[in-house]
Amino acid sequence: MSEPILELRGVCAGYGNIQALREVSLKVLPGEIVTIIGANGAGKSTTLMTICNIVRATAGEVLYQGRPITGLSADRLPAMGLCQVPEGRRIFPRLTVQENLEMGAFLRKDAARKAFDLDKVFNLFPVLKERRKQPGGTLSGGEQQMLAVGRALMTRPRLLLLDEPSLGLAPLIVAQIFSIIRTINQEDDVTVLLVEQNANLALQTASRGYVLETGSVVLEDSSANLLANPDIRKAYLGE
Amino acid sequence: MEYFIQQLINGITLGGVYALVALGYTMVYGIIQLINFAHGEFFAAGGYMGVILISWLAAQGVPPTICLVLSLGLTMGYCALLATAVEQVAYRPLRQSSRLSVLLSALGMSIFLQNGLMLTQGVYDRAYPTEITRGGLHFGMVTFSYMQILIVAVTAILLVGLNALVFRTRIGKAMRATAQDKTMSALVGINSGRIISLTFAVGAGLAAAAGIMVGLYYGSVRYDMGFVPGIKAFAAAVLGGIGNITGAMLGGFIIGMVEIMAAGYISSEYKDVFAFIILIAVLYFMPTGIMGENVDDTRV
């Protein structure tokens, strides 16, 4: 077993007096797609925000490629290959599509490869190329999600944190986005940590999954096992 | 008619000054939603630094043109640094506090700087060496003084430069991205603290340029010169739609023009009142300003 690319050891975090995460521990190995599933308010998004230190961890440790990154300011992470697509996509609404993508490559100085990556993103999402002069805020939800993923790819991530990529999108577009996630994972060797409410879809995409309940990891298993688990089927797969 | 054209020229000159100051308000408001009360003080600091540098350089025998350009550049640089220092001391520690706290801190800073200037530089007007820019072009009764030409030219250069900075460069895009979504900017690797500092610096640099030109135009500076033009420039920023750079430029010219026309045709005693009335009317009838499609609590 190779060294995990990301590891959380007993991470606690909260907002004011509310504790949102209680000793969350998890591991992501290089090349994997791992998913975190759970109900609304279970702490899934907080986990991702704590990894990026947008929410401060009150205890525990976050290791990225074996190096502790707890307390490291969020803006230093993209340069290390850790990038997050946050919940709600958070496109810069008054920057054009192309400018949004360029912001993804903000820290990179390699002009030639930046242009290459831009082409690649445009190939993955042809619709973005059509709309590249348009302000990001005028795109539809699905296009915005594509733009958010494309922007993250522009950082050349080794580990991509994806928060609810299916939120509010039509099933057809969701399928398209998930297929692209798999493509990125297989062809570009990007490790993915995926947070999803659509547990079925997430478990079909990922190889392993963690189940989060009220801020704690209650279950951790391979996707196949989780999909077969009657409790999980009952609680998260709507049976 | 000639009187009107003369007033038009004066209005453009004054409007350019307000536009330069208004940009600082609008940029800072755009990025951290703060009315930077201390911004007028950068304008005054620019005026004083300008008189210090111009007199000193002139005493060293530097030719007038070079002296002007050099003073302008150094003063802008100096005020930019001053603004980053102010930001670091009075605003950065309050990034997580309520808006009221930051606003009061800004107000405190403004009082501090204004009184510091008064104590060290004196209560009275300080004369500017105006002989460098005396004279002008005459067209019949209309005069376009060299000073006015200088102000209009410098303003135009700075406005074009700023537009290029904000809309063309990587740093400008990062500024806009930070203004729109700070968390997301951090997630793509933008150090928002540095970008905010830079925004303060650019705004203060522009205000300083305005300060030095006002000093040259009116022939003197005073420690409290930043206060009233500061409010008027803020009115200009609001008129243009706060957070909107093009709007601030436009607003500046409108306020300048209104003030000059009001002084010329209505009443010169009450000229200051008009800017305030415009401010109140704009906020009441169209709070988003003329260019402001996008006034929203968090994003600009």
Next chain:
Amino acid sequence: MTTLGSRRHWTGFAIGLVWFFFILWPLMGIKPGGLEFIPALLVWARIAAAALFIFVLWLLRQQGALGFLERPAARLGAAVSGAARVVPRTAWIAAVLAASMTLPLFAERYALDVAINVLVYVCLGLGLNVVVGMAGLLDLGYIAFYGVGAYTYALLSVHFGLSFWLCLPLAAGLAAVAGCIIGYPTLRMRGDYLAIVTLGFGEIVRIVLNNWMSLTNGPNGILGIKPPTLPWLQDGLWGVLELRALGGLYYVILGLAAFTVLAVYRLNHSRIGRAFEAVREDETAAQLMGVNTFAIKLLAYAMGAIFGGLAGAFFAARMRFVSPESFTFMESAMVLAMVVLGGMGSIPGVILGALALIALPEVFRGFELYRMLVFGGVMAVMMIINPRGLWPAKRVGQRSEERGHG
């Protein structure tokens, strides 16, 4: 409550402070003449040294190095507050009242003068406190109401010879009307826009006072305002005593201040006071609960203006001269500084703030000129170290100003 906890932030702040004073040096250390280099530099050096001294002191305290001083002080403080709890509050109030009642008997002219000043600012501070502290509306043009009050009495006294006591409610009423006029168009605006618009209104009032020659005599001001009068038994006949002496004036303003304290206290504990608070904490929620937020905000403005107007009328009667000079933005800022320093929404806090900002500078008379400078600095620092003020208002739960704005 400090807004930043970690040491790293404080080192950043310390470096920033040093850098700030370093960068101020060319501006505040050099005079254009060149020859006057030294005096300007001296002023700058004093400011910088004072700021650094305070910072180092504060840092030492953080490190616990001042423990040998602090521990006895803390013990003393505990003893005092213990005693305060034993003695009922009414006794304290009685003691303060008695002390202030008897002050003219033993205080000299100068001290009385300062005391009158403090009381005027107590009225102003409490009035502004209704607007800023209770209703959460930042008003930067508050001094306009003071001006309205002062000019109301000045004009009525000079032109019609009306008595002070008759003019007092008139001044308050006119100030309240002015408050409504200013409030009506501005109150629909968001917090920080409101601040700048009230500032604009304050300036408009000042400019009008300065330029309406036929009414206000412009910058020359109005002379010959009569002092307050009292009916007085003299030689067996009822006459009129003019309260020219400071002692008499002192009692007048003491009464006004007591009235203000009482009124604000009652207001704070009334239904309307709670409505103010609801508007401050969450306007939308208040509206949904059936509070007419617009009317409540207008009322807050009018209430605040009334106290400003009362103080203004007294000011005119005491100085027997008014001019627009007295109603500048700096005055507004000073009153605001009192409220902020003392603790927004807190009556004892505002009184403490007025004492600190008016009486303290008198103690350090050598530094008179530095007064506004220190105000400004203190205001900025206060927001960082303790945004709730010296004597914070007692509240249950978290207040909106302590929450981040995200």
